[in-house]
Amino acid sequence: MFERVLIANRGEIACRVIRTCRRLGIHTIAVYSEADANAQHVRLADEAWPIGGPRPADSYLRGDTILDVARRSGAQAIHPGYGFLSENTAFARACTDAGMAFIGPRPESIDAMGSKAAAKALMEQHAVPLVPGYHGENQDAAYLQQEAQRTGFPLMIKAAAGGGGKGMRIVRSDAEFADALASAQREAANAFGDTRVILERYVEHPRHIEFQVFGDTHGNIIHLNERECSAQRRYQKVLEETPSPFLTPERRQAMGEAAVAAARAVDYVGAGTVEFIVGQDGEFFFMEMNTRLQVEHPVTEETLGLDLVEWQLRVAAGDALPLVQEQVRAHGHAIEVRLYAEDPEQNFLPGSGKLMRLQLPAQTEHVRLDGGVIEGDTVTIFYDPMIAKLIVHDRDRPQALQRLRDALAQCEITGPKSNIAFLERLARHPVVVEGRIDTGYLDRHLDEFLAGDTAPSNTNLFAATTAALLVDEARSHLAAPASDPWSPWSSADAWRVGHAGKRIVALTLRDQRFEVEAHGHDGNYDLAHGDARAQVRGARIDEQALSARFDGESLRLPLRADAQRILLHGADGMRHVFARAAAFAWESSKAGGGNQIIAPMPGRIVLVKAKAGDVVEEGQELLVMEAMKMELALKAPRAGTIDGVSAVQGEFVEADSVLVRFAS
Incomplete structure (x- = not known):
């Protein structure tokens, strides 16, 4: 076994590798960018070395710099994690040439599977089922359009060198193809430095099921069962689980054998994932092979009792x-979701900023957390905004889902906005509970998973109000003079001589104000709120819940409250975060109104499609911005004439910068 290992990555996966190395007595060496000088993986490692600027291209993608650190630090092996250099053939080969083990597959295997086009050609030779399409070398736009017409619509454009949903577009008609191709190629160039694409027939309502495979240098290759990843938004996985609720034992065996055949085709060594598209009739097609450890590997570990990083x-x-195929035995059901700094109500706009509060459930035999940040850390604009992975495990799927709901209810993030409320709705939605979700369901029915502008129920509003009153009274008594803490002059309950006391409690929820x-x-x-009335009796609050009788009905509602906000899991089981507001002051405004477009976050302008004097329609795309590894389309807030455009293609802009102004 190695004595010194360098982890060529950051964040959650670097921390994950460090934990296993520490358990095995291996000395760990971390690398970090200027933005990560105080990051958790730097603090957890036995030693850490700086490698450059905050942008990935200036640090975590600099293979030569990382290899130089490896030599100087005495590393015997390099673990690339996932992303960055994990599937970079040149880096894998350079590690070997430098006399260091690359903890991943052979460079030839990465080469064979690194290009979706080459991988499909290879799978075709080994009789692995493929989706009809084009995966050739000719990348001329006109030729690709002809191949798209031959394949038929709807079809999928995919970055040949890509993964993680980058450089992917669904095209439903010939007229849409040229613009979709250009957009996919831009995103692919930014993410992978490679504009090549492949075309595939789009399978309607497919499921995404992948198989974990593992090979060694002795010629052994096995699979470690499947993971279903059909809950996706814009090709990004949202919920992963094993076993799949869709597979029968016969389907599982057939797909497992195909996955092993795919791995054998490239003489695979190490951890890999063979991904399949599965139709509603159970027919499956090879999609791609990821030649690295996957983000969702913990669900496999939880059901098999294994440590895949140790493997x-x-x-x-x-x-x-350590096992042959017949010895692989799964127990129970595991589910993983990813907690992100993003705003689902604003098209999942990635967020950044300091984590003022990060409360997560305690780790138990049923709950696991893999994270790379702690409270007080900053989610930066330069990398993926994942905060943590939440993994639950129990004896069957219904119990695992309930574990997930309970664990999510204990999560609280203050600072950048998060997707916790979205995940809570996901875990309760009938298509998830019944195991019927397909890869496009979230995009087709996203409104079913978002709160939108729906007003809270009267019960939830009155519960939040009750909590606010109790918090105010407790604070008032604590602040009262020690000589007479019960004096009416110290009271916060609106007591006054000769009159019944009345207070106005003002709360806001998703930009709506309630008095x-x-x-x-x-x-x-x-x-009282409008025509609604409630009589509340016996209300008490602790660190976890509010208990009270509302018009005679006794309720206990999970709740956390302070002077600024109330986080309530209401009678509907959903999360509601009320903010306290001044009782007699209210101004409503939206930044920018309808007369300008501002940058929603820091990022780079990749395309400017408008100029001063243009007459545009509401919703027309005017700019394309790249931030946190994704493209954001900025559209006209209304119809009108453009007065000025301050955005310049290729320029980096700060959040809230005015990019486009409309004539009044």
């Missing part, structure tokens, strides 16, 4: 696989 280390050191009239004190209140 990677042992295989790279020359050991044989509630409150009479009473000490957990007994009469509340």
Whole structure:
């Protein structure tokens, strides 16, 4: 076994590798960019070395710099994690040439599977089922359009060198093809430095099921069962689970054998994932092979009781696989979701900023957390905005889903916005609960998973109001003079001489303001909002919940409250985050209004499609911006004439910069 291993990555996966290395007594060496000088993987490693600027191209993608650190630090092996250089043939070969083990497949295997086009040609030779399409070398736009017409619509454009949903577009008609191709090629160039694409017939309502494979240098290759990843948004996986609720034992065996055949075709060594598109009739087609560890590998570990990073280390050191196929036995059901700094209500706009509060559930035999940040850390604009992976495991799928709901309810993130509420709705949605989801469902029915502008129920509004009143009263008593803490002059309950006290509690929820009239004190209140009334009696609050009788009905609602906000899991089981507001002050505004377009976050302008004097329609695409590894289309907020455009193609802009102004 190795004594010193360098991890050529950052964040969650670097921390994950470090934990296994530490358990095995291996000295760990981290690398970090200027943006990551105080990152958790730097603090966890036994030593850490700087490698350059904050942009990936200036640090984590600099293979020569990382190899120089490896030599100087005495590393015997390099673990690339996933992303960055993990599937870079030149880097894998350079590690070997430098006398260091690359903890991953052979360069030839990466080459064979690194190009979707070459991989499909190879699979065709080994009788692995393929989706009809084009994966040739001719990348002329006119020729690709002819191949698209031959393949038929709808079809999928995919970056040949890509993954993770980058450089992918669904095209439903010939007229859409040219623009979709140009957009996919731009995104592919930014993400992979390669504009080549392949075309595939788009399978309607498919499921995405992948198989974990593992090979060693002794010629052994096995699979470690499947993971279903059909819950996706814009080709990004949202929820992953094993076993798949769709597969029968016969389908599982057939797909497992195809996955092993695909791995044998390239003499595979190490951890890999063979991904399949599966039709509603159960027919499956090879999609691609990822020659690295996957983000969702923990669900496989939880059901099999294995450490796949340890397997990677042992295989790279020359050991044989510890199991044969017949010894692979799964137990229970595991599910993973990813907690992101993003705003689902604003088209999942990635976020950045300091994590002022990061509360996650305790790790138990049923709950696992893999993360790369802690409270007080900053989610930067330069990398993927994932905060943590939440993995749950239990004896069957219904129990695992309930574990997931319970764990999500304990999560709280303050600072950048997060996708927790979205995940809670996902975990309760009938298509997920019943195992019926396909890869396009979220994009087709996204409104079913978002809160939108729906007003809270009266019960939820009055529960939040009750919590606000209790918090205010507790704070008032704590601040009262020690000589007479119960003096009416110290009270926060609106007591006054000769009159019944009335307070106005103002709360906001998703830019909506609610004013509630409150009479009473000490957990007994009469509340009113418009025509709605509630009599609240016996209200008490602790660190986890509010308990009270609402018009005689006793409820216990999970809730956390302070002077600024109330996080409530209401009677509907959904998360509602109310913010406190001044009782008699309210101004509503939207940044920029309808007369300008501002940058929603820091990023680079990749395309400018408008100029001063243009007359545009509402919703017309005017700019394309690249931020956090994804393209954002910025559209006209209204019809009108453009007064000025300050955005310049290729320029980096700060958040809230004015990019386009409309004439009044």
